[in-house]
Amino acid sequence: MENRLDQFVRLSALLTGFAPLHLLGTGMAETYLRATDAALPDGVLDELLDAGSLPSAGSAPPTGSAVPGAPAQPGGSALAGGADPDAAAGQAIFGDAKLGPVARALILLWYRGAWTALPQEWRSAYGASPRDVDHVVSAEAYQAGLQWDAAGAHPAGARQQGYGAWASPPAALETESAPGTTGVRLPRQAGAPSVTEGARS
Amino acid sequence: MAFDIDSSAIFPIGAATRTTPQIAARKSYDVVIVGGGVSGSILADQLSQAGHSAVIVEAGPGKDVQLDEYEAYLSRFYAASVKDNQAPYPFNPNARMPRSADAMPVTPQTPDDQYYIVQDGPFCTDTTFTRVLGGTTMHWEGKALRMLPEDFDTASRFGHGRDWPLGYDDIEPYYRQAEQELGVSADVEDQRYLGMTFPPGYVYPMRKMPLSYLDQVVARGVDGMRVDLDGDRYDLRIRSFPQARNGVPNPDYDGGKGYQPIGAISTYQVEEGKRCQGNNNCVPICPVQAKYHAGKTLAKALRTGKVDIVTQAVASRVHVDKESGRISGIEYKRYQDPSSPEHTTHTVHGRVYVLAANAIENARLMLASGLPSTSDLVGRNLMDHAYLLRWALLPEIAGTFRGTNCTGGITELRGGRFRERQAGFAVDIHNDGWGWATGSPYSDLLAIVDGQRKHGRDLRAALVSQLSRQLLLAFMIEVAPEPANRVTVDRRYRDPLGNLKPVISFRVPEYSLAGASFGFDLAGQIFTRLGAEDHTTYDPRDYSYVEYAGRGYSIRGGNHLAGTHVMGKTRHDSVTDPAQRSWDHENLFLVGGGSMPTIGTSNITLTLAALAYRSASFIDTQLRTEKAPAVISAR
Ligand SMILES: Cc1cc2nc3c(=O)[nH]c(=O)nc-3n(C[C@H](O)[C@H](O)[C@H](O)COP(=O)(O)OP(=O)(O)OC[C@H]3O[C@@H](n4cnc5c(N)ncnc54)[C@H](O)[C@@H]3O)c2cc1C
Numbered sequence: 001m002e003n004r005l006d007q008f009v010r011l012s013a014l015l016t017g018f019a020p021l022h023l024l025g026t027g028m029a030e031t032y033l034r035a036t037d038a039a040l041p042d043g044v045l046d047e048l049l050d051a052g053s054l055p056s057a058g059s060a061p062p063t064g065s066a067v068p069g070a071p072a073q074p075g076g077s078a079l080a081g082g083a084d085p086d087a088a089a090g091q092a093i094f095g096d097a098k099l100g101p102v103a104r105a106l107i108l109l110w111y112r113g114a115w116t117a118l119p120q121e122w123r124s125a126y127g128a129s130p131r132d133v134d135h136v137v138s139a140e141a142y143q144a145g146l147q148w149d150a151a152g153a154h155p156a157g158a159r160q161q162g163y164g165a166w167a168s169p170p171a172a173l174e175t176e177s178a179p180g181t182t183g184v185r186l187p188r189q190a191g192a193p194s195v196t197e198g199a200r201s
Numbered sequence: 202m203a204f205d206i207d208s209s210a211i212f213p214i215g216a217a218t219r220t221t222p223q224i225a226a227r228k229s230y231d232v233v234i235v236g237g238g239v240s241g242s243i244l245a246d247q248l249s250q251a252g253h254s255a256v257i258v259e260a261g262p263g264k265d266v267q268l269d270e271y272e273a274y275l276s277r278f279y280a281a282s283v284k285d286n287q288a289p290y291p292f293n294p295n296a297r298m299p300r301s302a303d304a305m306p307v308t309p310q311t312p313d314d315q316y317y318i319v320q321d322g323p324f325c326t327d328t329t330f331t332r333v334l335g336g337t338t339m340h341w342e343g344k345a346l347r348m349l350p351e352d353f354d355t356a357s358r359f360g361h362g363r364d365w366p367l368g369y370d371d372i373e374p375y376y377r378q379a380e381q382e383l384g385v386s387a388d389v390e391d392q393r394y395l396g397m398t399f400p401p402g403y404v405y406p407m408r409k410m411p412l413s414y415l416d417q418v419v420a421r422g423v424d425g426m427r428v429d430l431d432g433d434r435y436d437l438r439i440r441s442f443p444q445a446r447n448g449v450p451n452p453d454y455d456g457g458k459g460y461q462p463i464g465a466i467s468t469y470q471v472e473e474g475k476r477c478q479g480n481n482n483c484v485p486i487c488p489v490q491a492k493y494h495a496g497k498t499l500a501k502a503l504r505t506g507k508v509d510i511v512t513q514a515v516a517s518r519v520h521v522d523k524e525s526g527r528i529s530g531i532e533y534k535r536y537q538d539p540s541s542p543e544h545t546t547h548t549v550h551g552r553v554y555v556l557a558a559n560a561i562e563n564a565r566l567m568l569a570s571g572l573p574s575t576s577d578l579v580g581r582n583l584m585d586h587a588y589l590l591r592w593a594l595l596p597e598i599a600g601t602f603r604g605t606n607c608t609g610g611i612t613e614l615r616g617g618r619f620r621e622r623q624a625g626f627a628v629d630i631h632n633d634g635w636g637w638a639t640g641s642p643y644s645d646l647l648a649i650v651d652g653q654r655k656h657g658r659d660l661r662a663a664l665v666s667q668l669s670r671q672l673l674l675a676f677m678i679e680v681a682p683e684p685a686n687r688v689t690v691d692r693r694y695r696d697p698l699g700n701l702k703p704v705i706s707f708r709v710p711e712y713s714l715a716g717a718s719f720g721f722d723l724a725g726q727i728f729t730r731l732g733a734e735d736h737t738t739y740d741p742r743d744y745s746y747v748e749y750a751g752r753g754y755s756i757r758g759g760n761h762l763a764g765t766h767v768m769g770k771t772r773h774d775s776v777t778d779p780a781q782r783s784w785d786h787e788n789l790f791l792v793g794g795g796s797m798p799t800i801g802t803s804n805i806t807l808t809l810a811a812l813a814y815r816s817a818s819f820i821d822t823q824l825r826t827e828k829a830p831a832v833i834s835a836r
């Protein structure tokens with residue numbers, strides 16, 4: 001039997017598009033599981049985990065390896081072909097009035113390292129936890145946010161890649177020119193977004 | 202005094218906190234300096250090296266430039282849920298700083314009193330400065346351009362702005378000194394344009410930073426693009442910007458002696474920060490201190506043993522001797538606890554006084570002290586670059602979000618005869634994508650997850666496509682001095698310590714808007730050449746929305762504050778002489794951007810650092826020759 005953490009990671013992989021190994025590699029899985037539990041009324045996360053474990057959902061865990069290419073990029077897309085059972089499972093969850101918003105909050109948690117409060121209507125309908133407020137889980141969580149990896153970058157101010165790396169083509173292009181490349185990407189990718197608002201000059 | 206290379210990043214333990222107000226009050230210093238930013242630190246360093254004693258009166262807390270505190274800034278930044286550019290710094294109502302989030306539409310005559318800067322309009326600026334030890338360089342981006350020779354006499358040449366009492370050649374040697382101290386990475390071959398000259402054999406301390414892949418993609422569309430303007434022809438190309446961040450040292454520097462980059466400042470030896478790692482967090486805080494900040498200069502000054510610092514000390518009054526016009530002391534309010542307005546009042550004395558608290562604070566302090574000004578120009582001619590942003594999505598993946606905030610841009614249109622009609626500008630290519638304009642990448646993530654309801658691999662594909670193709674061009678537009686753009690004080694508006702707050706009246710001059718309008722169209726042409734899809738929108742409800750010639754724009758503040766105590770040739774048309782010495786008070790120096798008569802199209806810090814070096818030599822001479830009796834320390 002799968003333990004709860006494994007279940008959580010498998011669901012997270014389905015939702016985020018990153019492989020379980022990559023998610024575990026961030027070192028944040030247990031923290032996020034706790035943060036999610038704390039932010040939700042009792043039992044809701046278990047419902048979501050169960051939905052994520054339905055046969056249709058678990059048949060092909062996403063590899064999350066190659067960075068999917070941009071559709072506008074000439075020379076073929078890494079997203080080529082085939083029905084995606086995970087997509088179907090995810091759509092089912094997303095379409096659910098109770099589980100959909102929770103799934104979206106979980107995606108944002110993984111991508112940003114921050115919990116985003118659920119909509120007020122949801123809380124009225126299914127209950128509210130006092131920890132269901134916008135908050136950054138921790139400094140580490142922010143740095144581990146998948147948004148940086150997804151952009152072929154890494155967090156503003158952390159996990160830097162090295163002098164001058166910004167001058168070479170981004171990883172997204174390299175993976176694309178080698179279709180079929182698999183395996184978990186190391187978190188150390190080039191570049192990084194800044195999230196600051198306001199002037200910088 | 203020379204330092205051995207290995208100790209150059211060491212911050213003497215306790216040096217920022219060892220001086221109490223009581224100790225400082227008993228001494229008479231050669232120089233009293235208000236403000237421990239880059240201007241104040243350069244003066245403290247130069248004058249203490251020359252054997253003079255100095256005290257720095259600093260409004261912010263004092264432990265901050267040591268590594269432990271620096272790490273605390275970083276953690277605070279990571280954990281902050283609103284990551285604006287002041288997010289690393291704890292809220293301190295006693296030495297409050299403006300935040301971009303404070304900006305909102307203003308109602309002239311009834312300004313909003315809830316923030317530090319009281320905005321009297323009509324334009325609302327989101328400009329900021331930082332009040333911690335090390336000043337605004339703790340948080341600057343680090344572009345280090347020289348001004349063009351033609352920037353020093355724009356009034357005579359173009360009929361706009363004011364002429365400097367100095368020319369490029371007068372400042373050039375000090376530019377080199379500033380480039381050494383700030384540790385600038387650039388190649389002379391790239392920077393020799395529009396008349397900028399360098400002495401034979403000169404090289405920058407470090408080699409230029411490589412252009413980002415994004416720059417290279419943009420260059421494919423821009424290089425060779427021709428612009429005809431007022432009879433002049435410009436062939437545009439993407440050029441690297443000089444940057445005050447550590448790169449690859451140039452072995453030819455200093456006649457072949459080379460250059461040793463200064464890394465992270467700490468009370469103990471650390472290896473960090475000797476080279477930029479491209480993690481794109483330069484604003485608001487470089488995690489490894491590869492970017493220059495004034496703590497590096499300050500540490501050097503403190504190691505002379507001749508510099509004291511009193512921190513949490515907000516200068517509140519400049520005392521003047523009515524007979525002689527000489528300054529007799531600086532009064533300050535010392536708070537123990539940033540969250541309590543409780544404070545004690547003290548005065549420090551010296552032979553020469555330097556205000557180095559930035560253009561807004563210097564003027565505020567002068568005006569709050571009621572100091573007479575023959576020219577009536579204190580606080581007037583406030584300048585700051587106007588930024589126009591235009592953003593688009595490139596047709597291909599360009600690796601946006603990698604590298605330092607900005608590595609390259611377009612500089613040809615900084616100068617030329619068109620400046621008779623419209624402002625010049627420099628164009629930045631933002632390696633951090635649309636962040637400044639739209640809040641990317643978070644805003645994109647929300648749109649894709651919440652709006653488009655994507656998850657899994659679709660989500661990742663959409664994000665790569667959306668983020669890695671972002672292009673943002675930022676036009677940094679010249680703003681000429683206008684006396685009506687000004688800092689004042691008003692007895693109705695005070696901070697918790699009872700200090701008068703700065704009140705700002707500002708309007709973006711038409712001359713600058715003409716430049717903005719031209720820039721907007723140029724960006725459109727560049728996007729067309731690149732096949733990029735324009736996504737620019739300006740919201741008429743935006744606090745900084747302005748209309749010009751039938752079109753509306755959002756103009757962002759540049760944080761390049763200047764002009765409030767302009768230098769000039771006579772006491773009737775300027776506040777300071779060319780040495781930044783006050784015409785009205787012979788032992789008072791007003792140092793920083795405030796002395797600059799114009800700002801051209803270069804981010805001002807390299808120039809104000811050069812001016813600080815120049816003033817240091819005048820102050821040194823003045824201290825040596827002045828007969829003013831020194832009161833012997835009673836310690
Ligand atoms: C986001 C951002 C990006 C920037 N990027 C660039 C760039 O790329 N290139 C560039 O050239 N410039 C840039 N700048 C501008 C640059 O930071 C400033 O020009 C420079 O720091 C000014 O130095 P200063 O020492 O004169 O003033 P500051 O750095 O502002 O230092 C003033 C000092 O005085 C202290 N002080 C203030 N009031 C008082 C008081 N009443 N009593 C005692 N002490 C006081 C402050 O705490 C501070 O330590 C940027 C600024 C910002 C905000």
Ligand code: SF4
Binds near residue numbers: 480
């Ligand atoms: S890119 Fe990173 S390492 Fe380089 S100066 Fe900016 S923050 Fe520092």
